[in-house]
Every structure is written in C-alpha cells, then in structure tokens.
Amino acid sequence: MGILNIGIIGLGCVGMGVVEILKKNRALIAKRCGHELVITRGVVQDLSKKRAVDFPLSDRLEDILEDPSIDVVVELMGGVEQAFQVAQRALKQKKGFVTANKAMLAQHYYSLQNLGAMGFEASVCGGLPILNALQEGLGANEVLGIQGILNGTTNFILSQMEQGQDFASALQQAQALGYAEANAHLDISGLDSAHKLLILTFLAFHIQPSLDEMFIEGIERIKLIDMHYAKRLERTIKHLALAHKQGDKIALSVCPVLLDQNHVLARVEGVMNGVCVLGDCLGESFYYGAGAGGLATASAVVGDLMGVLNKKFYPTSPTPHTLKTPQEIQSAYYLRVDLSQYNNPLSLISPVLEECHIKICAYFQEDKTCIVITEIATQAHIQQALLLCRQIPELQGIYAMRLYP
Amino acid sequence: MGILNIGIIGLGCVGMGVVEILKKNRALIAKRCGHELVITRGVVQDLSKKRAVDFPLSDRLEDILEDPSIDVVVELMGGVEQAFQVAQRALKQKKGFVTANKAMLAQHYYSLQNLGAMGFEASVCGGLPILNALQEGLGANEVLGIQGILNGTTNFILSQMEQGQDFASALQQAQALGYAEANAHLDISGLDSAHKLLILTFLAFHIQPSLDEMFIEGIERIKLIDMHYAKRLERTIKHLALAHKQGDKIALSVCPVLLDQNHVLARVEGVMNGVCVLGDCLGESFYYGAGAGGLATASAVVGDLMGVLNKKFYPTSPTPHTLKTPQEIQSAYYLRVDLSQYNNPLSLISPVLEECHIKICAYFQEDKTCIVITEIATQAHIQQALLLCRQIPELQGIYAMRLYP
Numbered sequence A, B: 001m002g003i004l005n006i007g008i009i010g011l012g013c014v015g016m017g018v019v020e021i022l023k024k025n026r027a028l029i030a031k032r033c034g035h036e037l038v039i040t041r042g043v044v045q046d047l048s049k050k051r052a053v054d055f056p057l058s059d060r061l062e063d064i065l066e067d068p069s070i071d072v073v074v075e076l077m078g079g080v081e082q083a084f085q086v087a088q089r090a091l092k093q094k095k096g097f098v099t100a101n102k103a104m105l106a107q108h109y110y111s112l113q114n115l116g117a118m119g120f121e122a123s124v125c126g127g128l129p130i131l132n133a134l135q136e137g138l139g140a141n142e143v144l145g146i147q148g149i150l151n152g153t154t155n156f157i158l159s160q161m162e163q164g165q166d167f168a169s170a171l172q173q174a175q176a177l178g179y180a181e182a183n184a185h186l187d188i189s190g191l192d193s194a195h196k197l198l199i200l201t202f203l204a205f206h207i208q209p210s211l212d213e214m215f216i217e218g219i220e221r222i223k224l225i226d227m228h229y230a231k232r233l234e235r236t237i238k239h240l241a242l243a244h245k246q247g248d249k250i251a252l253s254v255c256p257v258l259l260d261q262n263h264v265l266a267r268v269e270g271v272m273n274g275v276c277v278l279g280d281c282l283g284e285s286f287y288y289g290a291g292a293g294g295l296a297t298a299s300a301v302v303g304d305l306m307g308v309l310n311k312k313f314y315p316t317s318p319t320p321h322t323l324k325t326p327q328e329i330q331s332a333y334y335l336r337v338d339l340s341q342y343n344n345p346l347s348l349i350s351p352v353l354e355e356c357h358i359k360i361c362a363y364f365q366e367d368k369t370c371i372v373i374t375e376i377a378t379q380a381h382i383q384q385a386l387l388l389c390r391q392i393p394e395l396q397g398i399y400a401m402r403l404y405p
Helices: A013-024 A026-033 A081-092 A102-113 A130-137 A152-162 A167-176 A191-205 A224-232 A294-310 A346-355 A379-389 B013-024 B026-033 B081-092 B102-113 B130-137 B152-162 B167-176 B191-205 B224-232 B294-310 B346-355 B379-389
Strands: A002-009 A035-043 A072-075 A096-099 A143-149 A235-246 A249-260 A272-279 A283-290 A333-338 A360-366 A369-374 A399-404 B002-009 B035-043 B072-075 B096-099 B143-149 B235-246 B249-260 B272-279 B283-290 B333-338 B360-366 B369-374 B399-404
Touching: A002 A013, A002 A294, A013 A026, A013 A035, A013 A294, A026 A035, A026 A294, A035 A294, A072 A081, A072 A294, A081 A096, A081 A102, A096 A102, A096 A294, A102 A191, A130 A191, A130 A272, A130 A283, A130 B130, A130 B294, A143 A191, A152 A167, A152 A224, A152 A235, A152 A272, A191 A235, A191 A249, A224 A235, A224 A333, A224 A369, A235 A399, A294 B130, A346 A360, A346 A369, A346 A379, B002 B013, B002 B294, B013 B026, B013 B035, B013 B294, B026 B035, B026 B294, B035 B294, B072 B081, B072 B294, B081 B096, B081 B102, B096 B102, B096 B294, B102 B191, B130 B191, B130 B272, B130 B283, B143 B191, B152 B167, B152 B224, B152 B235, B152 B272, B191 B235, B191 B249, B224 B235, B224 B333, B224 B369, B235 B399, B346 B360, B346 B369, B346 B379
Parallel strands: A002 A035, A002 A072, A072 A096, A249 A399, B002 B035, B002 B072, B072 B096, B249 B399
Antiparallel strands: A143 A235, A143 A272, A235 A249, A272 A283, A283 B283, A333 A369, A333 A399, A360 A369, B143 B235, B143 B272, B235 B249, B272 B283, B333 B369, B333 B399, B360 B369
C-alpha cells in the first residue's frame, strides 16, 4: 500500500478537523482509497500558537510548495490572490490540490481547472457532497435548475428570528457558537452564498458569470415583523441561491424569499444546508446536510484527498452565456411599509405601483405596518417602483421580498 | 477526443432510456467526460421486437463479450447467474462493466469487486447518486447508520393507502403505471429493498451479510385500518431499510414501521426514494430523488459510463461481521387484533405479553379492532409473543409493526 504525502496550509477549525479525521479513521480511509494519507508538513501564519499535531510546522509556503516529496497540497488559508498563487504553483508542479476556498474559486475556477485535477467539495455546503453529485452522479443530465440554502449562518439567524429572536441578537449568538465568520458581512450580505452559487453554476451550466451580473441581496433588512407576516401567508423566510435555465438564458439570484411552507427547503433549519437540483433526466433530487463546522467540512476535504490524484481532468473553457435581465425575471412580491409616519400609505403606494404596471393582489394593515402583496411583476418594475417610493418621505423605508415559488 | 465504445445488453425501459440520453445530451456528456459515448452493439432476447436504435442488434451475448472493440459492457438484462457470468467475463477482459442489477450484486458483489472497476449506481435508488456519496463524498466517515426508503413501488402503495385506497387496488395502479415489476413479489415482500440494503451495507460497513441473516418483512399484511391508527398516533407507515452500527455490531432490518411524522423520511411520497446517512464526521445527511423510472435510472447508468474507465479499484475482502440478534434489537410495537370473533381480546393478550416480559403502554378499541402499543421490547420477545398469540384461535390474525424511532 502506497503513502500519499500531504502538505496542509492553514490549521484553523477545518485544518484541525482534517488532522483529527486522518487520525481517527486512518485504517478505514486507507482501506477505502488504497493508500495511507499522511500529513508530512503544515504551514501556518502564527507559529507561536500551540497545536496538537505530530508533523513539522513552518510559516513559509515554500516549505510545502517546493518540497518534491509532497503529493497533495491542501489550502485552508482563505483569502483570494495568495491562495490562487498557491493553487497555481501546486498544480503546475503536478501536485494534487484540495481547497475549501469558495471566494478564490468563484474568481479563478476556470484558470485553475485547466492546470490539473483539484478537489473542492468542501467549498460548497461543507461536508455535503453536492459537487460530487453534480459532476458524477448527475453528469448525464442537463441541469435545468438549482435552488439552495448555501449559508448556514444566514439560515441559523433566520431560524432564530422565526422563534422570535431579533436580528442583532441572533447574529451575536451565531458568532458565539462559532457559525459566523468574525467578519459576518460575507455571510449576512449574501456574498458567501453568491460565491457558492457561482461554483455550482460553473459545474452545472459550464458558464462563467461574474458577481456583478448577479442579483445579490442579504438578510440585513429583514425584521421580526416579516416573520409574523410570513407565517400568516403560510410561508417561511429563507435566504436562497437560485439558478434557473430557460432556453438559452439563465436566471441567477441570491436573496431572501417568502418560501412556500411545503417546499422541501422550508424544512432546512438552523446551520444545515440543502440543495435541490432539477435535471432533465433524473427530475428533481435533493441533498441535505451540515454546511458548516470544522469536522463536517473536513470530512469533504479528506474525501477529496482520497480521490484527487485519480481524478481525470479535461481542460474546458466556459461557454458564452446570457443571463436573464431584471425585465425577464418575474415574481409576486411582498412589500412592507412602516406606518409610524403616515397612516394611509396605500394612497401613496397605489399610484406608484400603477405607474410601474404592478397590480395589487392583497393588502393588509396591522399595528404600525402595512403589507402589500403584488401580482406577478418583473424585477425591473419592482426595482423602479421601489426607487420611486423611496423618493416619497413617508415610504422611504419600504422593503420588498420575493414570494417563491 | 476519444470514443468510448459501449455494448448494451438488455433494451427494456432503462436500456432505451440510456439510448435516449446518449442521443439528446451527447455533446454535453462528451464535454464533461472528455470522450464520446457511442453504443456500437446491443444484445436483446427477442430480436423480433421493433426498437428505434441506430446500432446493430443480436441475441448472442458473445457478440458483445468477444468483441475486442467494445470498451464497456452495460448489463441491463436482469436475473442473477447469467448476469454474473457476463460481469465476470467483461471484467476479466478488462472491459468496463456497468450494471443496474441489485439482485446479482447482492449475491456476488465481493467476487466482482476484485476483478475490476464497475459502475453500479443505478442498482440502488435509481438515479439518485447515493452510492457515489457513500464511496466518495462520505469516504472519510465511519458510517454509523443508514435509514432508507429504497423501493418506489412499496412507497407508492403506502402513499395511496394513506389516501384511502386499499392494498390490492393500489398495487394494481402501481402496475398499470409501470412502477411495479410484472411479478411484484420482489417489491412487496421487501426482497428488493433487502438487496439494495445489502449493497449499501457492503459499501458503508465493508461486511458481507446474507439475506438469511436479515430481518425482512414486506407490506402485504398492512390494512387500511392501520393507516387510520397511524394518523391517530401522529405517525405515518413507511417501509424502511435500516442499518445501525453500535460498537462492533450492526443491526439490519427491512420492514414497515410506524414512522414519526417529523422524520425526514416521512415526507418521501409516492415513487420517490430517500436515504439518511449518519457519518461520524459529517453527522446526518439526506438524499432524495426518483428511485425508479426508465430515464431516471438510465441517468445513473450513463453517469457510470462517463467515469467507469477512470475508476481506481482496490480489491478488498469483507470484514468479519456480527449482526445484532433479535434479543438485542429493541423497539416499541403496535399490535393489531381483529375483533370480529371475540370482543375482549385484552384478557387474552395481556397474559401472553406478561409471559414474554412485554409491558403495555397504551390500548384502544374501536369498531372491530383492538390496538395495543407496547413499551420498548426486544424483537425476540415480540416474536415469541406473536407465536403464542397465534396459537389462540381468537388472536390468530394478530399483526405487529415497529414504532420508529
């Protein structure tokens, strides 16, 4: 039985999870992949921190990248440009490369993909093998749609808010429990989900859209009162990443939605992740599991380590793509206006909606809030209406959320 | 770009699905796997049937097995021994081998596994890539438990019965819709699920139990009245395949259960399949999708075709195993007695249960039926109690079902 020598860069939560798994499931892993996985060197930023590892540590990337005995490089350092350089150098030297770095892949997937075989299962939905499913199990399918809860922190906060906790304290709790990044902006703003949706999009549709082309909205503006109205509408608020193909056009968005309570994603609670994939042959399939956590994410990293050197790779370039424009994306919307300043907002909203060709489906007013549910409208018309409303002092705080589906 | 020459044996529903997918997604598949997949020959039993295919057909297995230009053999003929011979011959000639044949694999997996790389994703849960997930994505995990709805026909019948249709007419409908095998015994009796559970067990635990060692019960004895009581108990009746590891022992069973309504498998309806896997690193993950249907199953066959020749294989022999005995498997039980013959069955059941060390948790009697819910008891004690009850004429028809979890 051969030995696979691994150099690991970054020994935070996920890195130490990799160390732990390779220790406790050593024999099982060797039996399954035909060789022993041994970490022979680690590189960390701060050597003064004590770490319970039995391999030498250094703080120089070269110690791994220029060591010819190392077969596979695991990059868990985070960041974009330096991690990209590490990936390039590792692949150019025909080393295997395994990463959990979604921000880096969202930007550089295609140039790396042409250099060699890499494993990046851990970059989307932690330990849940959704990339594997897309690339292999569903490889025969034209993918027609993807719907996912891809960020555990956001989903945890929304689940807590559903129980009555307010946004700030739910975020604080997520940070205390170690779910949220220290800088939670990436989670909350939807950017982390957008990075992951891009990676899914690369694999499913073979296109290369950029973040700028996508509609991305975070959860910062959701209030407790929205949870109340969601229940009344028999819906639940979830932050979804959506990709739908129609003809040659693909619609991409990352945003909170009022989700039908019977939708399979409505039951994904707390830090869990879930992804629905619609394939032209298989139909709908659904994948659910822990999207965060050191050991769960490390489970995907080690899974990649077991197979990366056997992986065949076929250099591909992205297919030219056309995304759907806001004029082409349609949905019913939920509009919320705070009434503290004015108690007859409908008289102000109605003419604006009419001007923007948006019809009102339902309307109700309670305490100090007014809710309007629109008929199906284009995203462009809604955006135009919001712009116009925000010019009216009494409607400045208007908030809109899609009803989905 | 290279060409992969495929010989296909069997052109029923799944076989024709493979033909269809290779036609409609030809370019996409070639792009993804780096070579074109071309069926160069088909072997069928009845050459007189008309089939819309553009490759030559014959009725001699040798025409595929002895053709050196064929790279991969797809076996969709069914049956056990002849299919096993086909597999052996293909693998010994270093051809790739792809199959959907669970009955054959349940018996011969380990001897084939030592001959070469095979693809058999389609053998369990149709198009849902659950074997891929177990082998690759979750490869770093010690598997601690598997719970699955592995047979679409059985699940369809139970879903229909939940809506008020009786067993016989639900089965008829399943057959009319093409879900059930012509001989539905394999589905209904639980044998088909047992074959699939064995395959999952090979991959997850690396052991080789036989069918005789497993507790297997079908759905034939479930009555409409059980659906009524299930609802009253806030449970739903599902036919589950269960594997649980505790220490060095594994409990395997395939049987109908009264499942907690909040369990994720409770929402798997109709012909869909679902599998929960508990891994020691990842925790719980769940996979859901079409477990039957020509195109869905063919989706897995083609997925396998795309990768089988790149697959590394490591000859392994099964680890010695100890299964839990009925003395070690515990559960609460639902007992149903028909009262048409006698209206005070409790006076007869109570002493038997007491003799078998089984305590009664709840009891209710309605119309012509008496239901007893037991406290947690061993399977051995329940089996003993059923034997004793069936010797009492008034209790002959007693039926028992596990509460799960």
